[in-house]
Amino acid sequence: MAGMSEVQSVSLTSDMWTSMNMDAFLAITCHFIDADFKLSTVLFGVTKFPQTHTAEHIKEAKNVLLEEWGLKDKVHCLITDNASNMILCAKLLKMRHVPCFAHTLNLVVKKALEVTPEIQDIRTRTRRIVAFFKSSTNAKERLSVTQGQLGIPTLKLVQEVETRWNSTFQKLERMYEQRLAVGAALGSLTMDIPALSTTELQTVSECLEILGPFNHANVELSEEKRVSSSKVIPILRMLQHKVASKCSNMGNTTALLLGQNLLHQMKAKCSVENVSVLAMATVLDPGFKTLAFGNQTNAQEAVKRITAECLKYIQRSSATTQSVPPEERPGTSMAGQDTDNLWELLDSRIGATRNVQSAVADATVEVQRYLSDPYLPRGEGPLAYWATRRTVYPNLFQLCMIYLHMPATSVPCERVFSKAGEIKKEDV
Template sequence: MEQEPVPKRVRSYVWEHFDLISPRKVKCLICAQELTYSSNTSSMLRHLRAKHPETTPNTAATDASAAAAGGAGVGAQQGRQAELDEALVNMIVLDAQPFKVVEDKGFRAFVQKLDPTYVLPSRQTLKSMVDKKYEEAKKKSINELEKAEAVSVTADMWTSITMEAYLGVTCHFINENMELASVLLGVGHFTQSHTAENLRDAMELQLQRWGLRHKVHCLITDNASNMILCAKLMAVRNLPCFAHSLNLVVKKALEQTPVLTDIRTRGRRIVTFFKSSVKAKEKLAEVQNHLQTPPHKLLQEVDTRWNSTYLMLKRLHEQREAVSAALASIPTDIPPLVSLDYDAISECLEVLAPFYLATTELSAERIVSGSKVIPIIRMVQHKLASKAAGLKNETAGLLCQNLQQILATRCNVETIRVLALSTLLDPRFKTLAFGSQSYAQEAVAKLTAECATTIRGESAEPSTSQSAAMSEPNPEAGAVDNLWELLDSRVGATQQIPNPTANATVEVQRYLSEPYLSRGEDPLAYWKTRATTYPLLFSLAKKYLHMPATSVPCERVFSKAGEVASRRRSRLKPRTLETILFLNKNL
């Protein structure tokens, strides 16, 4: 007996309108379009509903009832299908779900229960829908960026689970509503060696693709030498990532504090023990419950992030009684931390806390952060100086001293022009944020000079009508005008040519004399209401206040990239990865 060409488990009515022309292909009998066949009828049913709605039983029934009621059943059903399609695409890109989720039995059953009329797309169709969404989102982002007057760019490198390198580039600007905005320009597959020249070429290509090359105000990167040289080769101002800079300061200070290094080493062993032993983990939970200690897990230190050192020590200090009791009740050769260790940890945490808070605040997105670098560094220095005298523990005192010295050497931020001007242009800080008033006055002079340059750039010859009005002879004046010709010409010249420096000085001083905003207020909202009051400074505020203080936006993209390119999706193509990350960031 001959085998049926169509699998026996398929009993859908759609086979009345399709022929199976190969194991992986079907052909519509109505319009002759060929579709991929993957053991289910989803793509065929979707095709019939989209192209030939009159053939579907549900549609026919809906049409009949809708016609009787004077409605439009087909349109409503198609509209519902489109809404759910969009929701599915959003779920894929926002939650980093693989395309094959639409083939998972549990997910299909769940969707069927929610809405039996919804036809899930095939994996291939879903990918096409995501690609279409990408093109729409990219077009929208291009329109936004065309209106931006200046942009700052962050860049960073990342390696996927399959050991493929990517260059991430994000763009930051102030939009036409005086709000901070950002766009992920791309996460490009980087197959070349990570030289400054290759990075430069990739960056230039990305910026030209978006039409942004002439708008780049500065490039924010980590302190890697190839990134710094890349900015130099591009002739673009480079700003270091200040979260990375603070990380280097603290790591260096920790290395120069040997007693604390020993405590950290023993702390890591304790954390590893409780994380790797089920029995130890259960015992710690039991002791926490008995002592009514917060049931928090211990946190492990990571070499590349000093913040993890702070969090590990803080959690060990919080759980010191529970950890000591648990270790004492389990046979182990792990040496516990003793009272003297915890005394050192306690004061070291006080010394490190300002750095942790500073890093967290500077790394925040969707708020003005570049203007905070100078005041935050200044406040950290103030905190260290005020704590130094009251420290009782020798280890904490040495750590504090190391931090003060290294911070002063590596973070002389008040001399960095773009940071100084952004701080001045932030009405919460102005000149009061500077530790040195001489640096503050230098910044005021630079701001005034840039305003004057703006005036000179905007100055133009008087219009024809104005020139005619000024030079039109007055017949009644007669020969008297000739007498005053020299003086009139000099007065006319002063009226036509403004004094840029004087005008700039007046505007800057008027702004500086205004009351300060409170720290919780929005500086961009302030400038939105001062566009006509301070037109020169308003223009410069849009140029300087959009700069992020760190390259963390790129790092967060890569954190999401790690979710997308997980082991379940390790075969994801680089182009698809970039598409999903772009939508995840820019939707």
Template sequence: MVQAKYCAAKEKAMAEVKQAAYVSLTSDMWTSINMDGYLGVTCHYVTAEAKLATVLLCVSQFPQTHTAAHITESMSVLMTDWGISGKIHCMVTDNAANLVATAQLLKVRHVPCFAQTLNLVVKKAIDQTPKLQEIRQKAKKIVSLFRSSCNAKEKLSEMKQLMGRPVQKVVQEVDTRWNSTYDMLQRLYDQREAVGAALSNLNTEVVPLTSGEYDIINECLTLLLPLKHVTTEMSAEKTVSASKMIPLYRMLQHNISEKSTKVTREESIQLGRLR
């Protein structure tokens, strides 16, 4: 039944894609938790009703080495299968050399992913702010405790209820998504009293964050908030994003420059200078 549903859905999607005059592609290589390589390709186009549409062309296992030649071969077969070889306007990928070279071999205009570039910029800025990096590592250990220990999880939930705080889970960051670091620190800051009380009632070697470190988090989050908004805006699927890049970039420059003049902690000032 699943195979039949898949074939019917693919046939319908192919018919819709073939009606598009031009399409754009987004593509990425990724590795599963079992260390299997995969190629993901998504097609974007505008319908006759002037609405944005997206179709996932494939998430295929990729056992070959991730060279540009091998990726180009797979992409060529995929493009022929979907009947889009002659109408690709551009291909958006990250800055990986093999994917940039793939676009060149396919003779397709390459556009670097703005959100991924922004992700790299923010991660580098955080990495080059030693104290913030230290706080981040402490935060990851705290979150890991509350996500892996039933006793710790129950104690935190108990403390939140006693303090009248919303029962929300702590957030663990994902290394490849800087905004998950923002979400982790923001959630810990919002629940700092309950987190501190829970840790003090647990037999653990995990070191709690100090009030000074929470002050640093608060100021750094203020600086990073515009970047968080831009990352979310550029990740939208139902609105045009390419035309927003330059205005958003200018707004980021202005906004972060303005916020940098209002922070007082040395670590926040250092983070702001890395813009």
């Protein structure tokens, strides 16, 4: 792709998929900030994967794709799910691994649902209801007619996929929306499948209220055209706040237990403020900076890391543009012309110390000036901000070009396989 050679840093997402014919595939997508300061995504490739799914085999397949594009040395990080073979693969490739946050949230909600008994019972019953309407032509037609009679949108019921919690949310949401039509249709059919009771429907409604913010977070973090790496920390904090707030006013005992389980699972599984690349991305987003952190010690640690990175850029620039000979001091004019200068070692150390102190001061001033700038309104993109401040904060600008292209999830790869699944279905 034209222009890729000019990109200084990229992030990769990777995933594997098995078709209905049991053919396995590996895909890699590449993410970077282009010359117009927009997020760009390129599909590196999809390759058939007949080998066993070991970390070594995955590494070899990825290396082939990376060599074709010539960008291996520019990879900032690799985002995948938390599978042990993917984590080990990143280690073998000597790449920084970042867990897909959508996958982490999936684990949080799935576990919370599993340890909430009544909602598990409702899930089991609604699975049976949905399966009945999907398997019976007569039942499907009766539901459609009933929806029309009640003036309700003619929508199909949704069956959940065991591995994806958001499908559970979508199933319960659709079931609640269609509760009148489903109840009436079931009542008119001679089948021993009772509809959900009024009490159960109320439980579904309040559990949906608790789960709604997680669905919102999942959608927002999976966007490809907006910066998402900087949102992981603030979104987790807002989820914790939102759930705790809803629990404080929740009357339904099942929904309250679900909320408490969600809070517990987030605390156990989501230590995102300790992931350095996410913490630095958050600070580099002018809409969040240090305010988004729940623990200010973590925020200040991220600021220190950013200051240290700025210092490296300043020193690198200084090394290529500055070459200052030791200053001649009074009474040493003869020695100054002599190659055997008595003061050479001390003068060079003093000069080096002076340069380091100046560079540290410059890096600190640049970071602190940025942090004292007004916060960017949340709806405005951070890349547009940095595009207009590349000369004001030149070293921070270089860092934003590295840390803000990283997607928060591996959903871009999953979308590739989702489309592939649709194509396969068309071919069948």
